[in-house]
Amino acid sequence: xxxxxxxxxxxxxxxxxxxxxxxxxxxxxxxxxxxxxxxxxxxxxxxxxxxxxxxxxxxxxxxxxxxxxxxxxxxxxxxxxxxxxxxxxxxxxxxxxxxxxxxxxxxxxxxxxxxxxxxxxxxxxxxxxxxxxxxxxxxxxxxxxxxxxxxxxxxxxxxxxxxxxxxxxxxxxxxxxxxxxxxxxxxxxxxxxxxxxxx
Amino acid sequence: xxxxxxxxxxxxxxxxxxxxxxxxxxxxxxxxxxxxxxxxxxxxxxxxxxxxxxxxxxxxxxxxxxxxxxxxxxxxxxxxxxxxxxxxxxxxxxxxxxxxxxxxxxxxxxxxxxxxxxxxxxxxxxxxxxxxxxxxxxxxxxxxxxxxxxxxxxxxxxxxxxxxxxxxxxxxxxxxxxxxxxxxxxxxxxxxxxxxxxx
DNA sequence: GAAAGTATTTGACACGATGTCAAGAACATG
DNA sequence: CATGTTCTTGACATCGTGTCAAATACTTTC
Numbered sequence: 001x002x003x004x005x006x007x008x009x010x011x012x013x014x015x016x017x018x019x020x021x022x023x024x025x026x027x028x029x030x031x032x033x034x035x036x037x038x039x040x041x042x043x044x045x046x047x048x049x050x051x052x053x054x055x056x057x058x059x060x061x062x063x064x065x066x067x068x069x070x071x072x073x074x075x076x077x078x079x080x081x082x083x084x085x086x087x088x089x090x091x092x093x094x095x096x097x098x099x100x101x102x103x104x105x106x107x108x109x110x111x112x113x114x115x116x117x118x119x120x121x122x123x124x125x126x127x128x129x130x131x132x133x134x135x136x137x138x139x140x141x142x143x144x145x146x147x148x149x150x151x152x153x154x155x156x157x158x159x160x161x162x163x164x165x166x167x168x169x170x171x172x173x174x175x176x177x178x179x180x181x182x183x184x185x186x187x188x189x190x191x192x193x194x195x196x197x198x199x
Numbered sequence: 200x201x202x203x204x205x206x207x208x209x210x211x212x213x214x215x216x217x218x219x220x221x222x223x224x225x226x227x228x229x230x231x232x233x234x235x236x237x238x239x240x241x242x243x244x245x246x247x248x249x250x251x252x253x254x255x256x257x258x259x260x261x262x263x264x265x266x267x268x269x270x271x272x273x274x275x276x277x278x279x280x281x282x283x284x285x286x287x288x289x290x291x292x293x294x295x296x297x298x299x300x301x302x303x304x305x306x307x308x309x310x311x312x313x314x315x316x317x318x319x320x321x322x323x324x325x326x327x328x329x330x331x332x333x334x335x336x337x338x339x340x341x342x343x344x345x346x347x348x349x350x351x352x353x354x355x356x357x358x359x360x361x362x363x364x365x366x367x368x369x370x371x372x373x374x375x376x377x378x379x380x381x382x383x384x385x386x387x388x389x390x391x392x393x394x395x396x397x398x
Numbered sequence: 399g400a401a402a403g404t405a406t407t408t409g410a411c412a413c414g415a416t417g418t419c420a421a422g423a424a425c426a427t428g
Numbered sequence: 429c430a431t432g433t434t435c436t437t438g439a440c441a442t443c444g445t446g447t448c449a450a451a452t453a454c455t456t457t458c
Contacts, residue, residue, distance in 0.1 A: 168367030
């Protein structure tokens with residue numbers, strides 16, 4: 001067979017960069033093709049559709065991101081872990097200039113309620129998956145913290161609450177473009193969950 | 200001059216209904232024109248652009264929504280007020296079938312980072328405005344509650360935290376389509392802010 | 399009451415996006 | 429070297445936004 005003339009991974013990287021900056025609907029396959037130095041038709045041949053291309057690019061990102069989260073949630077005191085977790089989260093959607101926002105949150109909100117609109121069920125699944133996995137990791141950290149007496153409460157609902165706050169931060173980031181505000185909210189949340197400072 | 204052949208407000212109502220269900224990018228002016236029984240060109244004549252039409256429709260919604268929020272946050276014990284606030288918030292984006300989600304959160308996340316992409320600065324302003332006003336109302340309720348001894352802490356950051364959670368709930372709603380989960384998180388948040396039950 | 403003026407309507411057009419398709423090109427294998 | 433399979437390339441159909449000019453309907457003025 002004829003060999004592919006472009007680097008599969010490189011295209012995914014370039015594509016996700018564009019999706020991240022401009023949103024899925026705001027990025028055309030022509031944009032990606034131009035940026036990646038590939039013919040538009042080749043993208044259709046290799047990935048099938050814009051949606052499938054996005055999904056492939058997103059999975060790549062999600063894997064990397066989840067790894068980073070896992071790392072920061074895996075060592076240190078519970079307070080340090082949660083602080084690092086919020087730090088990483090905020091840093092993630094404040095990266096780039098202008099800041100690119102949170103791709104997962106954005107993707108979730110771009111979903112169409114009606115069938116056939118926007119991203120479909122596969123995409124929702126992928127986004128929900130990442131959120132679920134992150135929640136599990138946070139819950140794990142809380143459970144370990146509870147065993148060491150650093151946390152007192154139900155890890156399950158507390159983890160859900162924390163992840164909800166991170167999603168809310170992604171939204172406020174778009175609204176106010178104020179990183180200090182995000183950090184203040186994050187710190188406050190940690191204090192609410194663990195109790196005030198000297199603990 | 201020649202009189203307009205359609206009801207300005209009715210068109211805004213119909214338009215926002217569609218924007219709400221399918222997202223701004225997912226709704227075409229042809230859709231709206233068909234549904235409203237108006238020519239597409241007339242919409243451009245009356246509103247100027249899709250974006251301007253959306254904005255006009257959104258302002259209408261925002262006004263009504265803010266009024267409802269103000270009402271539930273204005274009477275009863277602080278715990279009752281916050282419970283009613285979360286109730287209203289969740290009910291709002293669980294309305295419709297399938298549920299339509301939160302238009303403000305969706306709009307914020309659809310914003311393009313780069314200029315010229317997606318909704319522009321005016322839209323961001325409108326979304327951010329609603330979020331700010333809601334935060335002010337929540338803060339007011341907390342301040343009154345503090346004066347009555349129902350709340351102990353800094354109303355400003357607490358209000359910000361609560362609103363952040365509501366935005367996060369809007370995101371989780373899209374991810375998991377699980378209303379019970381949303382209510383659990385809301386109840387947990389209230390408990391974190393006010394202290395456990397019997398208070 | 400007729401003419402002029404003005405805003406709305408209507409349909410045609412330009413442009414760009416997605417997705418399909420057929421024909422051409424490049425490599426593997428017999 | 430022939431054959432077959434995949435990738436590439438350009439043309440096309442369809443739909444979306446936004447612009448424009450001509451037709452239309454009403455108000456105002458003479």
